Amino acid sequence: MKQPGRRDFLRLMAAAASASALEALLRQATAQPLASGQSSSPQAQNNPVRIGLISDLNRSYGSTNYGSTVERGVSLLLQQKPDLVICAGDMVAGQKTSLTDRQLAAMWEGFQVSVQRPLQTAGIPLLPAIGNHDASSQRFQGRYIYARERQQASFFWNQHRDALSPGLTEAINFPFQYAWHGPGLFLVVMDASSATVSSAQRQWLSRALNAPQRHKDDLCLVVGHLPLTAFSQGRARAGECIHDAESLAAELRQAQVDLVISGHHHAWYPAEALGLRLLSLGAMGSGPRRLLGSNIASAASLTLLDWSVSDQCISERTLNLNTLSEMQPDLLPTTIVAPGFAEARRRSTQWQRTQRG
Helix, strand or coil, X not given: CCCCCHHHHHHHHHHHHHHHHHHXXXXXXXXXXXXXXXXXXXXXXXXXXXXXXXXXXXXXXXCCCCCHXXXXXXXXXXXXXXXXXXXXXXXXXXXXCCXXXXXXXXXXXXXXXXXXXXXXXXXXXXXXXXXXXXXXXXXXXXXXXXXXXXXXXXXXXXXCHHHHCCCEECCCCCCCCEEEEECCEEEEEXXXXXXXXXXXXXXXXXXXXXXXXXXXXXXXXXXXXXXXXXXXXXXXXXXXXXXXXXXXXXXHHHCCCCEEEECCCCCCEEEEECCEEEEECCCCCCCCCEECCCCCECCCEEEEXXXXXXXXXXXXXXXXXXXXXXXXXXXXXXXXXXXXXXXXXXXXXXXXXXXXX
């Protein structure tokens, strides 16, 4: 048997040091006090629901492994033990027609090993929204361009569907569009893996948001990969945001949706736009982008949302996955403006929902 050489020894030592540093950062992050403005009253802490929010984990086309920030993010989620995790898309690195079925399956296997299985083993459900690199809904001459990717995504997630029961409802087209309900929470996932949200899907969305499983005290979240308006540089153009966002926003306002969550723009920004409360998630993986009007790239991040059913209060806390320090919304631009897109205004990350009538 070959004896380990000096290079192997140094590699092992570096890995051990890296793991120790990560553990120290995790301990420091979780020891931090409540975010400014977050209530610490007994009522507010009465069995709050904690939700992990992540997006855009993938690397280059065909990749089956993940970067260090994804590893840190998963470790942080395992330590924080949220009641569930929602991923707003781009879990794997597809959207390339030359990728073979074997390569597509290998990407999802890599996702299972690195992300899905550790969370499932810890008893943390992972609810997916499909991104353009997972299984884009883009069509040409009426047919899906990435039909094989959609087949692979459907196969993978339907294998793990039982882990999300019994909360699943309106799930005929799972994992592309579905609803999920739990104590104090109602979630609707739409297929915004391309800029087109079809009229048929909008009709389904209206039905899902008025399902009998939704209660008036529930926090109602809508999740889709592409956002309703532009947030980051290089993404303020056609095809990078939902088409005809104004009419979709009107339907979401009528349904009294509390928060619309998106990915794709790789930049964290808590916003108000189109009469809705929005949250653009930063990328958990590679490819951070600059917000429009900013010279600084948005760090790899994840968001923890704490929802107190008793007093209807929400606290969002976003962590930089390079430093595991809390990111400060006051450092973000107060407004984001792009020609042809709705203006987004920075909002508070501590808020109280209005009870549904």
